[in-house]
Amino acid sequence: MLLFSQPLSAQSPTLKAQDTALNSHYQSMMHAFNHLDINRIAALYHPDAIYMPEKATQGIFNSKLAIAQHYQEFFDKVIRNRASVEIDFRVTSRQYLTDSITDMGYFLIKYSPAIDTGDAPTQFAGKFLFQFVSDNDQWVIKAEATSQATPELYYQAMPQQNWYYGVNNLLVSIPNSL
Numbered sequence: 796m797l798l799f800s801q802p803l804s805a806q807s808p809t810l811k812a813q814d815t816a817l818n819s820h821y822q823s824m825m826h827a828f829n830h831l832d833i834n835r836i837a838a839l840y841h842p843d844a845i846y847m848p849e850k851a852t853q854g855i856f857n858s859k860l861a862i863a864q865h866y867q868e869f870f871d872k873v874i875r876n877r878a879s880v881e882i883d884f885r886v887t888s889r890q891y892l893t894d895s896i897t898d899m900g901y902f903l904i905k906y907s908p909a910i911d912t913g914d915a916p917t918q919f920a921g922k923f924l925f926q927f928v929s930d931n932d933q934w935v936i937k938a939e940a941t942s943q944a945t946p947e948l949y950y951q952a953m954p955q956q957n958w959y960y961g962v963n964n965l966l967v968s969i970p971n972s973l
Contacts, residue, residue, distance in 0.1 A: 813896060814889075814957040816934050817927060821884045821959040828882040828904075831870040837863040840936045841928060847940040849921060862939075877909035883961035884923070885952040895937065896927045901949040902941075903961070920946040 820839060827835035840859040847855050848865070856862045873880050887900040902923050908914040926938040954960040 810891060811957060813891070813934070817886075817889075817896065817898065818957075818959040820927070820934060820936075821886075824884070825882055828880055831873060831880075833863055833867045833870060836866050841930055844936055845938050847938075849942045873906075879907045881905045881907075884959055885949060885961050886955060886958040887952050889955070889958055894928065896934070898925045898927070898958075899923065901944055901952050903946060903949040918946050920944045920949045922948070 823835060823839060826832070827839070837859055840862055842859050843857075844859050844862055845855060845857055846862045846865070853865075856865055882902055882904045884902050885900045886898045888898070890897040900923060901920060903918055903920045905916055905918045907916040920943075922942045922944045924938075924940045925936050927934045928937040929935075949961075952960075
């Protein structure tokens with residue numbers, strides 16, 4: 796079993812290609828959230844994907860269809876509230892295995908209520924773990940787990956060579972600890 800947990804200074808072309816493909820995966824996830832596009836979300840997952848959400852009241856989702864339904868419920872709430880959401884990621888750890896790649900890091904979600912509510916945008920953050928597998932020469936999520944985190948952890952995450960590191964355009968307000 797091949798395993799690397801830190802970026803290599805002289806990365807092989809294969810690892811660079813994998814990094815590039817995974818980085819585009821995060822950009823696709825961002826685009827899907829920004830446009831509340833459930834079809835694009837579903838395309839990012841393996842048919843037999845599993846997802847362990849952070850909520851104590853939710854069980855484990857055991858298929859791409861169940862995961863898509865979970866995200867659709869969230870998107871429906873956003874639409875009903877005439878709001879918008881944006882998400883971004885910062886990958887802080889990556890493990891390359893022979894048949895999968897596992898990423899860990901932080902995500903930040905900005906929730907913007909409808910303008911006529913007068914409510915200010917808010918943000919919340921979490922930690923994520925994605926296990927990617929290659930399916931028909933495309934990297935897809937096979938397993939996902941998330942948990943809550945403070946936005947400061949997202950902002951303090953350091954960039955890693957060739958790994959996705961968010962665009963940081965979601966800033967609602969600068970955290971006091973920075």
